[in-house]
Amino acid sequence: MSFELQATLRARNFDMSLSLADGQTVAILGPNGAGKSTLLGVIAGLLRPDAGSARIGGKQLFTLDGGTHLWSPPHLRGTALLAQEALLFPHLNALDNVAFGPRSAGASKAAARETAQHWLAEVDALPLADRKPTQLSGGQAQRVAVARALAAEPELLLLDEPMAALDIHAAPLLRRVLKRVLTGRKAIIVTHDILDAYMLADRVIVVEKGRIVEEGPTREVLERPRSHFAAGLSGLNLVTGTVAPEGITTPDGRLFAGQHDPEWSPVPGQAGVAAFPPSSVSVFLGDVHGSPRNSFPVTVTDLEPHGDQIRVRAHAGQSAQSLSADITPAASADLGLVPGLEVRFVVKSALVSVYPA
Numbered sequence: 001m002s003f004e005l006q007a008t009l010r011a012r013n014f015d016m017s018l019s020l021a022d023g024q025t026v027a028i029l030g031p032n033g034a035g036k037s038t039l040l041g042v043i044a045g046l047l048r049p050d051a052g053s054a055r056i057g058g059k060q061l062f063t064l065d066g067g068t069h070l071w072s073p074p075h076l077r078g079t080a081l082l083a084q085e086a087l088l089f090p091h092l093n094a095l096d097n098v099a100f101g102p103r104s105a106g107a108s109k110a111a112a113r114e115t116a117q118h119w120l121a122e123v124d125a126l127p128l129a130d131r132k133p134t135q136l137s138g139g140q141a142q143r144v145a146v147a148r149a150l151a152a153e154p155e156l157l158l159l160d161e162p163m164a165a166l167d168i169h170a171a172p173l174l175r176r177v178l179k180r181v182l183t184g185r186k187a188i189i190v191t192h193d194i195l196d197a198y199m200l201a202d203r204v205i206v207v208e209k210g211r212i213v214e215e216g217p218t219r220e221v222l223e224r225p226r227s228h229f230a231a232g233l234s235g236l237n238l239v240t241g242t243v244a245p246e247g248i249t250t251p252d253g254r255l256f257a258g259q260h261d262p263e264w265s266p267v268p269g270q271a272g273v274a275a276f277p278p279s280s281v282s283v284f285l286g287d288v289h290g291s292p293r294n295s296f297p298v299t300v301t302d303l304e305p306h307g308d309q310i311r312v313r314a315h316a317g318q319s320a321q322s323l324s325a326d327i328t329p330a331a332s333a334d335l336g337l338v339p340g341l342e343v344r345f346v347v348k349s350a351l352v353s354v355y356p357a
């Protein structure tokens with residue numbers, strides 16, 4: 001049973017359409033305020049859009065178009081929402097927290113407890129069954145919350161940054177648990193972490209300003225990003241423009257040379273992007289003679305350690321596009337780099353991938 005949604009919520013400048021095939025997990029990525037939580041709220045029935053409709057298979061979650069208005073309440077939608085905080089019932093132990101859903105759905109006390117034990121085992125939390133929420137660490141509580149969500153047998157699981165409130169030791173364990181339980185399950189996970197997208201999602205949707213700006217299979221979106229946001233997550237520089245025979249032409253008329261995808265027959269004038277890693281960029285103080293073509297002036301905005309390198313962030317041209325170069329600390333010191341300094345970035349065209357926007 002696939003999931004389909006179209007919804008508009010004017011007060012939040014939100015307008016999205018998306019669908020999800022059976023067994024598919026999709027990661028929603030986007031900057032703060034892009035509408036990720038709004039999307040989950042609309043699906044879960046916590047926020048009412050102005051117009052639109054959503055259904056899971058034959059079951060209508062809401063229809064707000066035309067004359068027939070249907071609005072199914074949250075507990076009848078077949079969705080379960082897992083938030084950043086576990087939000088367990090404080091007076092119940094872990095087992096009874098998980099048994100609550102099946103019990104409310106009419107299961108006998110014994111059957112509900114059996115279901116709860118099954119799901120606690122699935123999230124590696126069976127030994128925690130007797131503990132009250134105050135006796136659980138953040139990571140343990142979140143695993144119990146996952147079990148509680150799954151015990152309600154949702155047709156669509158909604159996860160709003162489930163790892164965000166956990167420390168770096170607890171997050172990997174929860175991520176492994178989620179990988180196991182999300183396999184073959186319809187789920188939408190909001191995350192800021194590219195690792196979640198790679199590990200958990202078949203598809204990625206990038207949202208900005210209440211709209212979907214990019215979507216596709218996880219690797220395709222993250223390795224060949226078309227939006228600046230996805231490129232930033234993947235640590236790639238992105239230059240946008242129109243396709244030219246040897247690369248792309250930027251809006252200020254410069255040719256940016258790169259390698260076209262061999263399977264792609266570009267049409268000159270078509271919108272295209274050039275992506276390249278910061279490691280392919282060299283930094284020079286003055287003009288570079290006999291250089292490759294991808295040499296342009298930039299203004300350094302920021303310097304920060306990046307592994308054993310220095311990441312030099314800079315603005316290019318009037319478009320104020322942000323680009324990065326990774327160079328050694330010694331090179332950075334020799335060049336005397338400081339924010340505000342004008343330098344040249346030189347990019348090896350052999351390391352620039354050009355593909356359609």
Ligand SMILES: Nc1ncnc2c1ncn2[C@@H]1O[C@H](COP(=O)(O)OP(=O)(O)OP(=O)(O)O)[C@@H](O)[C@H]1O
Nearest residue numbers: 011012013030031032033034035036037038039210
């Ligand atoms: N309770 C609210 N009332 C009114 N507007 C809101 C409310 N919550 C969010 N918004 C607005 O709706 C838009 C989308 O916000 P939303 O919280 O969905 O973004 P997000 O992508 O989840 O952001 P973040 O990554 O910061 O959680 C933003 O413009 C935000 O200011």
